[in-house]
Amino acid sequence: MTVTEARHARRDKPRADVRWAQHLPPVLGVVAAVALWWAITVVFEVESFILPSPVQVGQAMVEQSDYLWDNTLVTLAETLLGFGLAIAVGVPLALIVTASRMLERTVYPLLLMLNAVPKVAVAPLLVVWMGFGQFPKVFLVFLVCFFPIVISTAAGLSSTPADLVELGRSLKTNWWQTFRMIRMPAAVPQLFVGLKLAITLAVIGAVIAEFVGATEGLGYAIVASGASADTALAFAAMILLGVLSVVLFYLLAAIERFFVPWAGRS
Amino acid sequence: MIGIRNVSQIFRTRAGDVEALRDVSLEVADGEFVAIVGRSGCGKSTLLRLVAGLQSATSGEITVAGTPINGPRRDVGFMFQRPALLPWRSVVDNVLLPTQVFKLDQRDARTRAHELLDLVGLTGFEKRLPHELSGGMQQRVSLCRALIQQPRVLLMDEPFSALDALTRADLTVELQRLQMKHASTVLFVTHSVDEAVLLADRVVVLSPRPGRLREIVEIGIARPRSLGHDGHSAELGELRARLHDLLMTPEEVAR
Numbered sequence: 001m002t003v004t005e006a007r008h009a010r011r012d013k014p015r016a017d018v019r020w021a022q023h024l025p026p027v028l029g030v031v032a033a034v035a036l037w038w039a040i041t042v043v044f045e046v047e048s049f050i051l052p053s054p055v056q057v058g059q060a061m062v063e064q065s066d067y068l069w070d071n072t073l074v075t076l077a078e079t080l081l082g083f084g085l086a087i088a089v090g091v092p093l094a095l096i097v098t099a100s101r102m103l104e105r106t107v108y109p110l111l112l113m114l115n116a117v118p119k120v121a122v123a124p125l126l127v128v129w130m131g132f133g134q135f136p137k138v139f140l141v142f143l144v145c146f147f148p149i150v151i152s153t154a155a156g157l158s159s160t161p162a163d164l165v166e167l168g169r170s171l172k173t174n175w176w177q178t179f180r181m182i183r184m185p186a187a188v189p190q191l192f193v194g195l196k197l198a199i200t201l202a203v204i205g206a207v208i209a210e211f212v213g214a215t216e217g218l219g220y221a222i223v224a225s226g227a228s229a230d231t232a233l234a235f236a237a238m239i240l241l242g243v244l245s246v247v248l249f250y251l252l253a254a255i256e257r258f259f260v261p262w263a264g265r266s
Numbered sequence: 267m268i269g270i271r272n273v274s275q276i277f278r279t280r281a282g283d284v285e286a287l288r289d290v291s292l293e294v295a296d297g298e299f300v301a302i303v304g305r306s307g308c309g310k311s312t313l314l315r316l317v318a319g320l321q322s323a324t325s326g327e328i329t330v331a332g333t334p335i336n337g338p339r340r341d342v343g344f345m346f347q348r349p350a351l352l353p354w355r356s357v358v359d360n361v362l363l364p365t366q367v368f369k370l371d372q373r374d375a376r377t378r379a380h381e382l383l384d385l386v387g388l389t390g391f392e393k394r395l396p397h398e399l400s401g402g403m404q405q406r407v408s409l410c411r412a413l414i415q416q417p418r419v420l421l422m423d424e425p426f427s428a429l430d431a432l433t434r435a436d437l438t439v440e441l442q443r444l445q446m447k448h449a450s451t452v453l454f455v456t457h458s459v460d461e462a463v464l465l466a467d468r469v470v471v472l473s474p475r476p477g478r479l480r481e482i483v484e485i486g487i488a489r490p491r492s493l494g495h496d497g498h499s500a501e502l503g504e505l506r507a508r509l510h511d512l513l514m515t516p517e518e519v520a521r
Binding site: 171260 | 318320337338339340344346348350352353354363364366367368395396397
């Protein structure tokens with residue numbers, strides 16, 4: 001072992017000040033955007049029911065915090081349930097699809113067609129079929145998440161690095177060993193690509209479902225406050241939606257870093 | 267230990283047949299280290315893959331320990347040009363992979379894995395993931411993995427060719443040390459004359475298109491060998507020059 005090798009092998013720990021420098025640009029971007037928004041409302045004296053100022057939105061958020069919080073939890077629950085359902089169905093389906101060429105050719109066109117249907121168009125139908133409860137919302141989330149999860153998992157399973165396939169061959173692994181020890185773990189980074197794409201779609205799906213035939217949730221809050229010209233409250237709900245989406249995305253990214261620290265480097 | 271008899275290999279491609287190997291015969295004795303050198307396209311890697319059972323020969327017969335090869339075998343270890351480590355497994359778990367595939371006793375295997383890692387200077391790195399290691403260290407892990415199943419025959423396909431020159435030299439010295447300790451039967455494919463001369467008992471020179479056995483050069487120099495200033499640099503230099511000439515001068519091909 002040479003000295004350079006040992007140095008190379010040491011884990012790189014970023015220094016604290018370097019980390020701060022990394023977070024500075026996004027924070028600056030948000031601050032600048034809010035400042036610009038504020039400036040526009042002040043300079044052009046925009047009516048608050050057309051474009052409320054950041055201060056009014058902040059007030060709405062504080063004054064209606066209980067209402068907003070309850071509705072955030074409703075949307076969060078629908079999002080997570082639908083997302084979970086999409087994983088539970090999508091991953092096994094990807095396994096089946098990649099297991100045989102025949103099945104792939106049978107199932108893929110169907111999936112593509114299903115995905116081509118605009119989900120917004122399905123939302124009212126789901127109300128007709130499933131009523132006004134939570135289930136049609138969860139189901140719409142499932143519909144939007146399902147496709148990216150199946151496609152990315154299937155792609156991961158069928159693109160195992162050639163040298164690892166060869167390694168398996170040289171050890172004469174049987175199908176199950178190859179799958180368990182090589183193909184499945186090798187597919188996990190791709191799975192996370194699909195999951196991260198799906199989670200951002202999931203929140204959108206939940207809101208669309210709440211636009212039609214809902215009595216709670218952030219999507220409902222936007223429609224209701226818009227109807228009563230309480231634009232500040234609608235903005236507050238939209239901001240919460242954005243925050244929800246971003247938090248879920250980074251949560252997934254953190255889970256990925258924890259479980260798949262090797263992703264993207266080999 | 268290894269018997270290669272009249273082996274020919276023809277690849278059928280869309281552009282026509284490609285003759286990769288023509289009538290190659292070679293016997294490798296138990297505990298012997300044989301290097302195969304040749305220019306690109308001489309079929310040296312193909313020959314190794316045939317012995318590994320990763321491909322089957324168009325004609326001819328290959329035996330290991332007296333039994334014909336008809337697929338990958340547990341008593342034949344293979345080390346690839348690239349480390350081919352599982353990126354999600356720690357160093358020690360990568361070494362253990364073959365023993366899990368073969369369902370060997372894990373407690374014994376673990377002890378042996380630590381011994382092997384110690385032998386190549388990787389003690390303290392057992393729990394690291396491959397991406398945290400340098401290329402040379404990764405290839406050392408790969409060597410340990412090839413050795414853990416205690417193969418009778420170790421096949422190495424240009425194992426150091428993806429490394430920088432100095433790391434390469436390090437690993438060559440280390441492999442020589444290992445070989446002196448446990449003389450195992452090794453078939454070592456390389457395009458480096460230096461590696462061949464330092465490591466092998468015999469060097470097999472293949473000539474390209476189609477790959478044929480051109481000459482076998484005995485390296486009768488006592489180990490440990492080195493390319494530095496020591497006793498047998500003159501002999502080594504002589505053999506290097508000879509192998510170099512064999513590789514550089516084209517042989518008349520009877521077609």
